[in-house]
Amino acid sequence: MTKPDAKPAITQAMIDAYDEYTHLTLDRRRFMEQLTRLAGSGAAAAAIAPLLAANSAQAAVVADNDPRVKGEDISYPGGSGEMKGYLVKPVDKAGKLGTVIVVHENRGLNPHIRDVTRRVALEGFVALAPDFLSPLGGTPTDEDKARDMFAKLDPAQTIADGVATVAFLKSDKDGNGKVGAIGFCWGSGTVNMLAINAPDLSAGVAYYGMQPKAADMSKIKAALLLHYGGLDERINAGIDAFKKELDAAHVEYTVYVYEGANHAFNNDTSAARYDKKAADLAWGRTIAFLKQKLA
8 A cells, every 4th residue: 555645656758748748739737637647546646746847945056145156136238128137146256257148947037047047156157047038027936827928939039138148248347258158948949049149159058958950050159068868859859960960060069968867857946857966967067168168
C-alpha cells in the first residue's frame, strides 16, 4: 500500500505533457485531462501538477537582500518604448566589469530569474534581466497569464528591445563595454536571435533554446555556448542542422548535451525537471565562458 505522504511517481510522459502545455498548443484543461490519464486519478494528477510546475516560493540561491550584491528595478530606453528590468551589481567590485543580459523563460521576469541574475552578478558581472513583456505592461504575478502574453508579443519588437538592451549595458558606467547574454527556454531562443541582430554582442549562452534560421547564421559575431538536455527531443531535433549551419558560417561555438536531463534542467524551482548535476556542470561552464569572453 502506498503511504499517504509518499512522493507521487513522475514519469517522462508526464514531463513531456507538461512541456507541451508550457511551450506548444496544449491548454490547461487538456493538460490536466492528459495528466489524469497518466497518473491514474484526478487526485494523483492534482498532486503531481505542482511538482511539474515551477514553485515561486522556492528559496532563492542568492537572497534579494544579500549584502554581496545590490539589485534595483530600473527603466531604460527600449527599441521604441520604455523597457523595465532588474539590474544587479556586485558590491565589492574591482575595476570595470563584463556585463551580462539574463533573458527569462516564457514566464517573464519572475523571482527565479531575479535570483539567477543575482547569481550572475555574484560571479563578478554587471547583470541585467530585461522584462520583455514591458510592451504589454510588464510581467504579471500570475505565471499562466504571463505565458499567454508571449503569443501577443511582436517578434520584431522583442529583437529591437534586445538590441537596445545591449546598447544600454555597453555604456554602463561600471561595465567594460563588453556584453554577453544568457537565456533559458524562450530566452535561449531570444539569445540566439540577439546574436544575429546585435553585432556588439560578444558572447551568448543558450540553455535548451530554439535554433534560428540558417540564412541568418553569417550575421553572428558572438561566440556561442549551447546547452541541451538529453531528453528534450523537441528542441534537440534541430541541433545537428544548427551545428552544420554554424560551421558553414565559421561561428565560434560549443555544444553540450546533458544525458538524462530534461528541458528546463537548470530551473531549480521545478522539482520534477531540475537536474542538479547537469545544472551545476552547465553553470560552471557558463561562468568560465563568460569570464573568458567578457574580460
